[in-house]
Structures are given as structure tokens and as C-alpha cells.
Amino acid sequence: MLPDERFRCWWPDGLATADPSMVVYHDEEWGVPVSDDRALFERLALEGFQAGLSWATILRKREAFRHDFAGFDPRKVAAFDETDRERLLADAGIVRNRAKIDTTISNARLVLDVAAEHGSFAGYLAAFLPRPAPALTAAHAWADVPSTTPESDALSADLRRRGFRFVGSTIVYAFMQSVGLVDDHLPGCFRYRGRSG
Numbered sequence: 612m613l614p615d616e617r618f619r620c621w622w623p624d625g626l627a628t629a630d631p632s633m634v635v636y637h638d639e640e641w642g643v644p645v646s647d648d649r650a651l652f653e654r655l656a657l658e659g660f661q662a663g664l665s666w667a668t669i670l671r672k673r674e675a676f677r678h679d680f681a682g683f684d685p686r687k688v689a690a691f692d693e694t695d696r697e698r699l700l701a702d703a704g705i706v707r708n709r710a711k712i713d714t715t716i717s718n719a720r721l722v723l724d725v726a727a728e729h730g731s732f733a734g735y736l737a738a739f740l741p742r743p744a745p746a747l748t749a750a751h752a753w754a755d756v757p758s759t760t761p762e763s764d765a766l767s768a769d770l771r772r773r774g775f776r777f778v779g780s781t782i783v784y785a786f787m788q789s790v791g792l793v794d795d796h797l798p799g800c801f802r803y804r805g806r807s808g
Contacts, residue, residue, distance in 0.1 A: 617801040621753055632670045642802065644791035648732040651790060652722050653683035656715045658786045659777030660706045668706075675704030680715065685726075688719035714776040721775050739766055740792050749798045756795050759784050 619637055645651055657676065661669045669676075679699055681687035699705065699712045722732050729735035740762055747755065763784035770778040787793045796802040 618799050619802070620795075620797045620800045633667055636666075636670055638802065641789055642791050642794050642796055645789075646733045648685065648722065648726055649683055651732050651736070652685045652688075652719065653677070653680075654789045655722075655778070655786050656680070656683060656718065658782050658789065659714055659718075660708070660711050661785075662711075662777060662782060664706065672705050675702065679705055685719040685722045685732075688716055689723055691716045691719075711777065718775050718777075721773055725773065736766075736790075736792065739769065740787070747795060747797060747803075751798060753797060756797075757784065760793075762793075763787055 619634070622633070622637070645654065653676075657669050657673070660676070677683065679702055696709075696712060696716070700707050700709060725735045726732045729738065759780040763780045766787070767778050767780040767783040770783065784793075788795050794804055796804065
């Protein structure tokens with residue numbers, strides 16, 4: 612529990628003394644439904660950049676990512692060229708991994724393709740994973756929260772079929788948690804909504 616006396620899922624509390632941005636992310640963003648394609652693309656890209664790193668590292672670099680990737684506007688990122696790649700690789704403010712940078716650029720193009728096919732990237736996700744987001748029951752604990760589900764397996768497979776990269780089922784499930792496609796706030800957490808529908 613933090614000084615404001617609210618109970619939270621264990622993961623932001625455990626890192627609060629080292630990085631309070633984790634608490635802000637938990638309290639204000641994690642699990643909140645997102646329907647804006649730019650915000651969805653940002654979260655998907657950041658989950659890919661996080662692979663092998665801590666989420667706190669990504670949050671500390673988030674503003675630099677937003678600056679360098681044109682606010683994660685998929686149209687602008689899709690137009691990035693080799694000059695942009697070199698610029699990104701030279702910026703210590705972000706994760707300088709060529710594969711992840713190249714993936715973000717190519718995934719931006721694919722987000723636009725999916726949006727053209729389904730009206731929006733959000734529309735594709737809503738058709739693929741209809742809401743309301745399932746929530747944990749009062750009997751669940753953090754050990755019960757999966758790292759993948761049949762739904763994340765299916766979404767991962769469909770994204771990969773379309774050419775997306777850095778979208779394995781674990782990354783996709785973390786993305787689903789982040790953008791409110793599932794609700795994994797724990798019972799006792801002030802953000803817990805309980806089983807809906």
C-alpha cells in the first residue's frame with residue numbers, strides 16, 4: 612500500500628519506491644479501454660520494445676519514444692526511411708534495437724492496412740476480441756493471472772499471419788491487459804471492477 616492508503620495490484624506497489632511512474636501507469640492507464648488507433652499502436656509498439664526489458668525502463672523512455680516516433684502516428688511512422696532508422700539508432704533516449712525499430716516501422720504500415728480493412732485498428736480488435744473485458748473473480752490472486760490465453764494465442768496468430776512482428780502471445784496478452792481488452796486488476800485493488808456481463 613502506498614501513502615495514499617489505496618490498495619493496488621502488487622506490481623506497481625512493489626516498484627513504487629524505485630519508480631513511481633509504475634504506480635501512475637497502473638492507476639491511470641493499465642486496463643483502461645483504449646479505442647484510439649494511435650494509442651493502440653503506441654501500446655503495441657512499447658510492448659514490443661519491452662521484450663527482454665522491464666516495463667519501468669520503457670516508461671522512463673516513453674516521452675523520448677513519443678518524440679522520436681512522431682507521437683506514434685501510424686501514418687507518419689509508416690513513412691520513416693533509412694535516415695529515420697539511423698536517427699533512431701543514434702538516440703540513447705530510446706531502446707536502440709534495430710530489429711525493434713524496424714518492426715515498429717513495418718507494424719505501422721500493417722496497422723494502416725488493418726484499419727483500411729476494418730475501418731480502424733480498434734474495430735479489428737473489437738471484432739476479434741469483443742467486450743466487455745472479462746475480469747478476475749474475487750477468488751483470484753496474482754498467481755492466477757496468465758501470461759497467455761487462448762484469445763491472445765489467436766490474436767497473436769492472426770497478427771503474425773498479417774505480417775506483424777514482436778507479437779508473440781505473451782506480448783499480445785500484455786498488450787491486451789494494457790488497453791483494457793482484459794481486466795486483470797486484482798480483487799482488493801482500488802481499480803478492480805469485478806466480473807462484468
